[in-house]
Amino acid sequence: MLDEKSKVIEHADRGEGYRLLALYSPQIASAAMPGQFVHVKVPALEASALRRPFSIFDADAETGTVRLLYKRVGRGTAALNAVKPGEELFMEGPLGKGFPLECTGVPLMAGGGYGVAPLYFLAKKIMALKGGVPPSPELFVGGRTKADILARNDFAALGVPVAVATNDGSDGDKGFVTVPLDRRIAALKAENEPFTLYACGPDGMLKAVADRALESGTDGWISMDRHMICGVGACYACIQKTTSGNARCCIDGPVFAAKELVW
Amino acid sequence: MVDMCVDLGPVRLATPLATASGTFGYGTEYMGAVDYSCLGAVTVKGIRLDAWPGNPMPRHAEVPGGMVNAIGLQGPGVGMFLNHYAPLYETAFEQTGIKPPAMIVNIWGGTVEEYAEVAHIVAGSGFSFIKAIECNVSCPNVKSGGHTFGHDPMILNRLVSTVRKDLEMPLIVKLAPNVPDITPYVKACEDGGADAISLINTIPAMVIDIERRKPAIANKTGGLSGRAIHPAAVKLVYDAHRASKLPILAMGGIYEAKDAIEFMLAGASAVALGSAIFSNPGVVREVYDGITEYCSRHGFTAVRELTGALEIDA
Numbered sequence A: 001m002l003d004e005k006s007k008v009i010e011h012a013d014r015g016e017g018y019r020l021l022a023l024y025s026p027q028i029a030s031a032a033m034p035g036q037f038v039h040v041k042v043p044a045l046e047a048s049a050l051r052r053p054f055s056i057f058d059a060d061a062e063t064g065t066v067r068l069l070y071k072r073v074g075r076g077t078a079a080l081n082a083v084k085p086g087e088e089l090f091m092e093g094p095l096g097k098g099f100p101l102e103c104t105g106v107p108l109m110a111g112g113g114y115g116v117a118p119l120y121f122l123a124k125k126i127m128a129l130k131g132g133v134p135p136s137p138e139l140f141v142g143g144r145t146k147a148d149i150l151a152r153n154d155f156a157a158l159g160v161p162v163a164v165a166t167n168d169g170s171d172g173d174k175g176f177v178t179v180p181l182d183r184r185i186a187a188l189k190a191e192n193e194p195f196t197l198y199a200c201g202p203d204g205m206l207k208a209v210a211d212r213a214l215e216s217g218t219d220g221w222i223s224m225d226r227h228m229i230c231g232v233g234a235c236y237a238c239i240q241k242t243t244s245g246n247a248r249c250c251i252d253g254p255v256f257a258a259k260e261l262v263w
Numbered sequence B: 001m002v003d004m005c006v007d008l009g010p011v012r013l014a015t016p017l018a019t020a021s022g023t024f025g026y027g028t029e030y031m032g033a034v035d036y037s038c039l040g041a042v043t044v045k046g047i048r049l050d051a052w053p054g055n056p057m058p059r060h061a062e063v064p065g066g067m068v069n070a071i072g073l074q075g076p077g078v079g080m081f082l083n084h085y086a087p088l089y090e091t092a093f094e095q096t097g098i099k100p101p102a103m104i105v106n107i108w109g110g111t112v113e114e115y116a117e118v119a120h121i122v123a124g125s126g127f128s129f130i131k132a133i134e135c136n137v138s139c140p141n142v143k144s145g146g147h148t149f150g151h152d153p154m155i156l157n158r159l160v161s162t163v164r165k166d167l168e169m170p171l172i173v174k175l176a177p178n179v180p181d182i183t184p185y186v187k188a189c190e191d192g193g194a195d196a197i198s199l200i201n202t203i204p205a206m207v208i209d210i211e212r213r214k215p216a217i218a219n220k221t222g223g224l225s226g227r228a229i230h231p232a233a234v235k236l237v238y239d240a241h242r243a244s245k246l247p248i249l250a251m252g253g254i255y256e257a258k259d260a261i262e263f264m265l266a267g268a269s270a271v272a273l274g275s276a277i278f279s280n281p282g283v284v285r286e287v288y289d290g291i292t293e294y295c296s297r298h299g300f301t302a303v304r305e306l307t308g309a310l311e312i313d314a
């Protein structure tokens, strides 16, 4: 872990309220693993403001680039919106325990809203590891409406098929992401094909995916989102209940095995 | 060259900078981001006899000038601390070539006897880098219906003298700030045999989420820390320094060298950084450099000359 001064390379709109922030951060880029996050000091906030945690959407060791995909929700992300290419900011990283890359069967990834962020890096790494040998990852993405379905083109460019569900039915299946996911799980089970589940998004969705991992007796890897102070395991603000007690989301997670989570 | 070495009573520190309990884990978490060569001491998170789960989530809220927290002293218990975290601290420095800063072990308990037991276990553990014990007296006394030990000078005196008895390690007592006058509490520590005092702990506080019409923190109330509490802390350090000769470890809202220097001029022998590290781990280096620059500029050859160097017009 280090606190790297990182230069903004690009800051692009990704639809309503979402932005993609690319930074030159060579040390974090070369150490980052999927599911890990960075803790960003938002330049415009006062000195006593806490850092904001964001998943690593993509990291490229060769170019030294780290990319974040984030949603504007409050004063920190609003202030972050104002940073411009050429500006510098500090971020600590790479932080936390990410997703394991070895998996059995088909990697099924479920994301909600900005929860797709760590899944893109994960899909990319798993595909690189497999060297093009199937089965390749599949993405199931949910949102309230069409505008919440992020990074579809990025996944498509990797060759990852994307199934969509929206609460209002404006895109894909109407309902939760579990609608297309359950369909796919049923099909795989019918063919006796093994699979591994990955998820990142709102708690309700995470629990639904964790339940499916437990019911199916497969591995499930769940990335939790908890409010943080330090991000490095020093303060005990970010607690997630687990079968072995109160764990820290920032260092014991954010990725937990479905079977160790207590809801 | 400014001599940065200070004495916090019997505890010699390589620099006047420490970290505050609860903001720096068990000492190793910030490796890579904090410049440990600037630190004279690290203070670890509060330890009691047995493991403690802490409070429900959410445990904090950001506020202007700092934050309010109610972590609830989650911790592993003294046995696990000595078997796991203390050895980890020792080995973590082996590869770095940096001498480990002194470790101050912050302790707490539900009874006077529990404090004494934990203190003696720590003092007898034999880790050469553990240089002092800091008693956090801002927690509830289970035998007196939840009143904190730090809010009654008589109980505080009994606590300090009981822990002090046969303890072969320097003892620092960390005082609560929310008292009308700090003097009787400082005296209670002095009479009880404390080697130093530290202040301030967080100030009781509350944040309300007006949209949900609920407290923002599950524990309802918590403790305010950060920039917002600094001037209140300077006043308490000033008062404590005038009340007794006990050396002072000062903390509360240090974000830049100026804040640390204020504490020392008001009477502190050493200072601790807390919440500021969360926002900027580089603050440790910045404060260190700022203090040396100040000393050079004002003709101080040793940083300890700053202690109590405040000039008051008659």
Ligand SMILES: Cc1cc2nc3c(=O)[nH]c(=O)nc-3n(C[C@H](O)[C@H](O)[C@H](O)COP(=O)(O)OP(=O)(O)OC[C@H]3O[C@@H](n4cnc5c(N)ncnc54)[C@H](O)[C@@H]3O)c2cc1C
Residues within 6 Å of the ligand: A037, A050, A051, A052, A053, A054, A055, A056, A068, A069, A070, A071, A072, A073, A074, A075, A076, A077, A078, A114, A117, A118, A224, A225, A226, A227, A228, A254, B062
């Ligand atoms: C491990 C992890 C990975 C994350 N990855 C992403 C990502 O890739 N993209 C993205 O858009 N968001 C991500 N988030 C959520 C993001 O951290 C919050 O949306 C952000 O902190 C909100 O800050 P704010 O000042 O705009 O909101 P405010 O509500 O004004 O923030 C107030 C305080 O609450 C905290 N906070 C508010 N919402 C959240 C939240 N959902 N999670 C954690 N802390 C929160 C803030 O950090 C701040 O301390 C992640 C969170 C975690 C824990």
Ligand SMILES: Cc1cc2nc3c(=O)[nH]c(=O)nc-3n(C[C@H](O)[C@H](O)[C@H](O)COP(=O)(O)O)c2cc1C
Residues within 6 Å of the ligand: A229, A235, B020, B021, B022, B023, B045, B046, B069, B071, B073, B106, B136, B174, B200, B201, B202, B224, B225, B226, B227, B229, B251, B252, B253, B254, B272, B273, B274, B275, B276
């Ligand atoms: C998250 C957090 C946890 C803390 N935990 C402890 C603790 O376990 N024991 C203790 O004596 N003080 C604890 N404190 C108080 C700090 O050590 C310090 O006294 C206080 O935060 C003021 O310093 P600051 O404004 O620089 O943070 C804690 C403070 C914070 C912010």
Ligand code: FES
Residues within 6 Å of the ligand: A227, A228, A229, A230, A231, A232, A233, A234, A235, A236, A237, A238, A248, A249, A250, A251
């Ligand atoms: S945020 Fe401090 S321990 Fe996780």
